[in-house]
Amino acid sequence: MVRFKQRDIISIRHFNKEELLYILDLAKQMEQMDNTELLKGKVLASLFFEPSTRTRLSFESSMKRLGGSVIGFAESGVSSAAKGESLSDSIKIVEGYCDIIVLRHYLEGSAQLAADVATIPVINAGDGANQHPTQTFLDLYTIQKTKGTLEGLTIGFLGDLKYGRTVHSLAYALSHFGAEMYFISPPSLQLPNDFIDVLKDRKVKCHENESLRGISRRLDVIYCTRIQKERFADPVEFEKVRGIYRLSRAMLEEVGIKNDLKVLHPLPRVDEMDDSLDATDFAVYFHQARNGVPVRKAILAAVLGAIA
Structure with missing residues (x-):
């Protein structure tokens, strides 16, 4: 029970x-x-x-x-x-x-x-x-509603994976559902090794990449996050990665994606995601927030x- x-x-x-x-x-x-x-x-x-x-x-x-x-x-x-x-x-x-x-x-x-x-x-x-566990519950709910299932999906996490607590929680939760995960970030913002180790212990297929190129057509979901400026001890280090990714409609069309791709973002967004995505069927982040x-x-x- x-x-x-x-x-x-x-x-x-x-x-x-x-x-x-x-x-x-x-x-x-x-x-x-x-x-x-x-x-x-x-x-x-x-x-x-x-x-x-x-x-x-x-x-x-x-x-x-x-x-x-x-x-x-x-x-x-x-x-x-x-x-x-x-x-x-x-x-x-x-x-x-x-x-x-x-x-x-x-x-x-x-x-x-x-x-x-x-x-x-x-x-x-x-x-x-x-x-951020309650964010994870609503992320799962959004994925389930928009994809029709949580089982066996291929998820791409894009952005600040080091400080992004929503990524840490969601990746673990999705390990219950046989997800394959791509972690896309600059080297300085990679998912911490202890999280990777936990996922691998749970038999999750994990991949680390610096770009969407070559993998974008495999993804059912892209979970985009902002660079967490407030977590950086050194402003110089933040400036090195600021704006390193900018997800847009044109960019997705260029790299190639599945027709039923869904893009989630825990918000707020800063400069990592263009509002050209907002009117597309890919964008579900405002529904995500309402959930x-x-x-x-x-x-x-x-x-x-x-x-x-």
């Missing part, structure tokens, strides 16, 4: 295939459901120590559409962290005001620390360059025990 009630959502590695599919099925139900009172009386604490648009707003929208309410902050400067309060103390205080905490923080491991301290469920909305609501409604309802 799949159990999510009062469960922390910290890393996608904590979920098996059955559990992933359970949330996707539940998200489909949520998408067909009008606003309900499933979470009436429940309070979500939205604690964002880093900037966010899609994740924060979709969590808040999801909670309110299920009849619950939201407290919290969208930047650390307005919290007691600005006065030197530790994260663990902040969590101990906030849990007295709510039923569930959604946390985004710039430090890797912060979500696990919060979960260890809290007596209520904690959902990781991104901890540094580490994990954050049914998916996060499913997660909140399951974790708070509103749905068995």
